[in-house]
Amino acid sequence: MEYVAAAALGFLGGMLGGLVGVGGGVLFVPALVIFLDQTQVGAESTSLLAIVFVAALGAYRQYGYGNVRVRDGLVLGGFGLVGVIGGVAISNAVSGRTLELMFAALALVIAAQLVRRALRPGGANPPKARAPGRP
Amino acid sequence: MPRDRLLKLLLIGTAGGLFSGLFGVGGGTIIVPLLIFWLAYGEREATGTSLAAIVIIGAYGAVAQALYGNVNPGDAAVVGIPALAGVVAGAAVQQRIPERLVALLFAALLVATAAQFIF
Numbered sequence: 001m002e003y004v005a006a007a008a009l010g011f012l013g014g015m016l017g018g019l020v021g022v023g024g025g026v027l028f029v030p031a032l033v034i035f036l037d038q039t040q041v042g043a044e045s046t047s048l049l050a051i052v053f054v055a056a057l058g059a060y061r062q063y064g065y066g067n068v069r070v071r072d073g074l075v076l077g078g079f080g081l082v083g084v085i086g087g088v089a090i091s092n093a094v095s096g097r098t099l100e101l102m103f104a105a106l107a108l109v110i111a112a113q114l115v116r117r118a119l120r121p122g123g124a125n126p127p128k129a130r131a132p133g134r135p
Numbered sequence: 136m137p138r139d140r141l142l143k144l145l146l147i148g149t150a151g152g153l154f155s156g157l158f159g160v161g162g163g164t165i166i167v168p169l170l171i172f173w174l175a176y177g178e179r180e181a182t183g184t185s186l187a188a189i190v191i192i193g194a195y196g197a198v199a200q201a202l203y204g205n206v207n208p209g210d211a212a213v214v215g216i217p218a219l220a221g222v223v224a225g226a227a228v229q230q231r232i233p234e235r236l237v238a239l240l241f242a243a244l245l246v247a248t249a250a251q252f253i254f
Binding site: 003006007008009010011012013014015016017018019020021022023024025026028029030031032036038040041043044045046047048049050051052053054055056058059061062063065067068069070071072073074075076077078079080081082083084085086087088089090091097100101103104105107108110111112113114115117118119122 | 136137141144145147148149150151152153154155156157158159160161162163164166168169170171174176178179181182183184185186187188189190191192193194195196197198199200201203205206207208209211212213214215216217218219220221222223224225226227229230235236237238239240241242243244245246247248249250251252253
């Protein structure tokens with residue numbers, strides 16, 4: 001039963017990945033902790049492995065829909081290494097609670113901006129910003 | 136590539152990586168909105184390009200954690216294999232909904248993530 005619940009959360013995490021462009025870790029981590037009895041570190045690590053494959057298939061499908069700027073994606077991924085190293089160092093130096101609250105505040109600010117932008121007249125984007133080949 | 140644009144990509148990539156290293160996720164939560172706000176990406180393009188970057192950023196963390204013996208491939212398959220079906224379905228649905236709905240779904244995800252961190 002635990003496996004079914006974990007698999008269901010996995011499916012939803014993947015769905016989220018396809019819909020909004022994240023890896024799905026936000027659901028994989030709790031699925032692994034709650035249903036498969038992993039520690040937080042084990043869950044985050046195991047989730048990263050799943051994310052790589054899910055993101056690869058997602059990126060491939062999105063590429064087929066004309067939604068991937070390949071060179072930008074490679075540049076982002078390349079520079080990401082600096083951030084990953086910095087992030088691991090910081091997470092070992094600062095209290096986890098402080099980090100969580102800082103991120104929560106940042107997420108709420110970004111959410112408010114996205115909503116304000118999506119609700120303004122004329123839509124989220126002018127037509128020229130859309131990828132070619134779609135109606 | 137113009138220097139201004141390269142600098143923004145550098146900052147976004149670093150921020151995504153930072154987030155990944157801090158919280159053990161892929162970094163899409165940061166990458167998607169920054170591509171939209173700073174580089175005038177459409178929502179769909181931002182999500183597609185974010186996934187491409189996550190493949191690389193996630194791989195750094197997965198390899199590093201595997202060296203420490205923290206990765207459980209069997210459990211990764213339990214959540215990951217259904218997720219493969221999910222991501223194909225999610226991407227297909229995304230092509231059929233308005234971009235502003237994609238933005239609102241993303242905002243909802245951010246609020247849920249913030250709540251998860253606070254409580």
